[in-house]
Amino acid sequence: MPRTLLLLIIGLLAKVLGLPNGAPPEACYDLMPRHSSGSLQSSYPPYQVLPAPGQGRVRLTLGSPQGLPYEGFMIIAKDINTGENVGDFANLPDSARYLECTQGTKNGVTHTNTQKKHNLVFDWQAPIDYEGTIIFNSTFAQDYSTYWVGVESAKVAVSKRSIDVLATPPPVITFRTTTPPFYRPTVDYATKNEEDPFYAGCHTTKNCFGAPAGCIKTKDCIAVVAVIVRGDQYIFEMQARRNAKYVAVGLSDDKNMGDDSVVECTNEGDEIALHMSWNTGKRNTRHATPEGDVIHCRFRRDKLTVVHGRTYDLVNTPYHLLVVAGTDLRRNGVDFHDLVYLGTSSSKRLSDVGEWTAASDILIRLHGALMLASWIGTASIGMLLARYYRQTWVNSQLCGKDHWFAWHRFFMVLTWSMTIAAFVIIFVELGTWSSETIHASVGLATTILCFIQPFMAAMRPHPGAPRRALFNWAHWFVGNVAKICALIALFFAVRLNKAKLPDWVDWILTAYVVFHVLTHLILTFLGCASDRQVSQRVNSFPMKDMHSRGSMVHPDARRDAPHSGMRKFIFGVYFVVIVMFAAALIVITVLAPIEETWATFTNTISNY
Numbered sequence: 001m002p003r004t005l006l007l008l009i010i011g012l013l014a015k016v017l018g019l020p021n022g023a024p025p026e027a028c029y030d031l032m033p034r035h036s037s038g039s040l041q042s043s044y045p046p047y048q049v050l051p052a053p054g055q056g057r058v059r060l061t062l063g064s065p066q067g068l069p070y071e072g073f074m075i076i077a078k079d080i081n082t083g084e085n086v087g088d089f090a091n092l093p094d095s096a097r098y099l100e101c102t103q104g105t106k107n108g109v110t111h112t113n114t115q116k117k118h119n120l121v122f123d124w125q126a127p128i129d130y131e132g133t134i135i136f137n138s139t140f141a142q143d144y145s146t147y148w149v150g151v152e153s154a155k156v157a158v159s160k161r162s163i164d165v166l167a168t169p170p171p172v173i174t175f176r177t178t179t180p181p182f183y184r185p186t187v188d189y190a191t192k193n194e195e196d197p198f199y200a201g202c203h204t205t206k207n208c209f210g211a212p213a214g215c216i217k218t219k220d221c222i223a224v225v226a227v228i229v230r231g232d233q234y235i236f237e238m239q240a241r242r243n244a245k246y247v248a249v250g251l252s253d254d255k256n257m258g259d260d261s262v263v264e265c266t267n268e269g270d271e272i273a274l275h276m277s278w279n280t281g282k283r284n285t286r287h288a289t290p291e292g293d294v295i296h297c298r299f300r301r302d303k304l305t306v307v308h309g310r311t312y313d314l315v316n317t318p319y320h321l322l323v324v325a326g327t328d329l330r331r332n333g334v335d336f337h338d339l340v341y342l343g344t345s346s347s348k349r350l351s352d353v354g355e356w357t358a359a360s361d362i363l364i365r366l367h368g369a370l371m372l373a374s375w376i377g378t379a380s381i382g383m384l385l386a387r388y389y390r391q392t393w394v395n396s397q398l399c400g401k402d403h404w405f406a407w408h409r410f411f412m413v414l415t416w417s418m419t420i421a422a423f424v425i426i427f428v429e430l431g432t433w434s435s436e437t438i439h440a441s442v443g444l445a446t447t448i449l450c451f452i453q454p455f456m457a458a459m460r461p462h463p464g465a466p467r468r469a470l471f472n473w474a475h476w477f478v479g480n481v482a483k484i485c486a487l488i489a490l491f492f493a494v495r496l497n498k499a500k501l502p503d504w505v506d507w508i509l510t511a512y513v514v515f516h517v518l519t520h521l522i523l524t525f526l527g528c529a530s531d532r533q534v535s536q537r538v539n540s541f542p543m544k545d546m547h548s549r550g551s552m553v554h555p556d557a558r559r560d561a562p563h564s565g566m567r568k569f570i571f572g573v574y575f576v577v578i579v580m581f582a583a584a585l586i587v588i589t590v591l592a593p594i595e596e597t598w599a600t601f602t603n604t605i606s607n608y
Contacts, residue, residue, distance in 0.1 A: 027110075047068070051156050089109045326340075372490070
């Protein structure tokens with residue numbers, strides 16, 4: 001029993017004496033703690049050294065973005081080219097002391113006790129005639145057995161006492177009353193009492209970019225990426241929610257997908273894996289699995305990397321960031337980004353810390369507004385006139401043409417023009433052809449069918465010609481198929497994350513379809529009743545002119561068919577309701593996400 005007690009006392013003394021007075025000068029060489037035991041951590045360190053420039057000196061803050069305490073530390077300043085210790089430290093707090101890495105100098109600092117420390121602040125002074133670039137290299141000991149070696153600061157350029165930190169000077173870290181873990185694989189977004197530590201330091205000590213736009217401020221991104229510069233290494237961190245199967249970040253020359261270096265964090269069952277891939281056009285092919293820090297969706301990337309035969313220079317070359325997330329995986333890559341797809345509005349160097357704004361989606365909004373105006377608005381009215389109003393308003397003409405024909409042509413020319421414009425706009429936005437979604441494929445079919453309609457109309461035979469019936473059926477068929485394809489594309493547009501439309505827009509589209517179909521049914525039965533009231537058939541039935549022998553010289557041809565008053569009333573109601581449907585959908589699309597826009601508006605009104 002005494003022997004066991006003696007061993008226990010010796011062990012405790014070893015632990016107490018392991019870190020009481022700081023590191024010895026011998027540790028300046030490799031920064032390794034001189035412990036008899038302990039564990040060097042390979043994960044990304046939860047501590048950082050933040051330099052801020054002064055007159056001939058650098059103010060250093062040693063802390064943790066998550067508010068984690070540390071018991072011990074050691075720091076030195078080295079010239080990045082020669083590797084020599086440079087300058088002297090000054091203005092140390094009581095819990096720190098100088099370390100003479102070179103005899104007679106003050107070129108190192110270490111702790112004096114093992115009490116918990118937060119955000120120690122002291123200075124480093126540059127030699128009078130020194131010119132070069134330095135980096136502060138340090139070791140942090142969270143406790144006796146847990147420590148990180150080689151924690152580097154941002155680079156600091158010194159030119160004869162003129163100091164320039166090669167990153168945005170960060171503010172002093174705020175101490176947290178709680179101590180969350182450095183990484184939490186899952187975040188309970190239903191509970192807002194504890195702030196997600198991922199966003200600590202965004203726009204001040206690290207670059208952050210997430211979707212939807214503006215989510216960094218509210219700290220509730222569906223998918224987000226952060227970039228931290230540590231010397232010659234760039235640390236990327238990713239996070240996603242809403243049952244995402246993957247989140248990925250891409251380095252791009254523009255804000256669009258195509259020929260980009262991508263790193264994906266994937267949820268492959270019970271395993272979280274990290275993969276490097278390459279986007280060829282709109283397709284993603286897995287390229288390799290990087291080595292090093294790959295846990296918790298965090299990885300390191302050197303300043304110069306070669307991917308798919310292309311060199312990425314993260315120091316000198318500005319890049320756009322693309323952040324995407326989706327709910328499904330493919331066999332050798334990720335599937336379509338059905339949760340998030342967002343690119344930065346401009347490119348910049350990753351070491352330039354600051355707010356990174358999302359690319360404008362005005363062209364997407366304009367594309368949606370034009371398509372809605374075309375196929376909910378003008379096409380609906382124009383097609384209704386051609387099908388049911390040939391024998392209405394026949395006592396007068398417009399520009400030498402029957403009213404139904406003149407207005408049908410007017411509305412369909414508008415439909416054609418807006419559809420082609422919308423297609424060109426989305427092509428400019430994407431920069432290439434797209435068939436990734438049902439919306440894109442069916443939308444392309446709509447555009448093609450719409451494009452050929454006026455050319456078919458220009459070649460129509462005269463009434464009574466043998467091929468007139470063939471033209472009538474072909475013109476009717478192409479127009480109706482284009483209308484059906486347009487409606488299908490609109491329904492699938494609601495599910496696109498780029499559209500930012502609420503799910504209840506489906507109900508508005510459904511209400512439109514029901515109203516549209518009911519109007520057609522009422523007018524069809526009204527046409528049948530009109531035909532039964534006359535002894536000879538007049539051209540009031542919608543498909544009457546489908547046959548070449550349709551009589552256009554009938555004595556009743558210049559007389560309104562029976563029930564014309566009812567048809568006019570129905571058209572008036574239909575016109576007003578269709579305009580309301582189109583206007584409501586266009587407003588929702590242009591102001592999307594409409595819930596956030598409405599909330600902002602109501603808050604502004606209430607504050608006013």
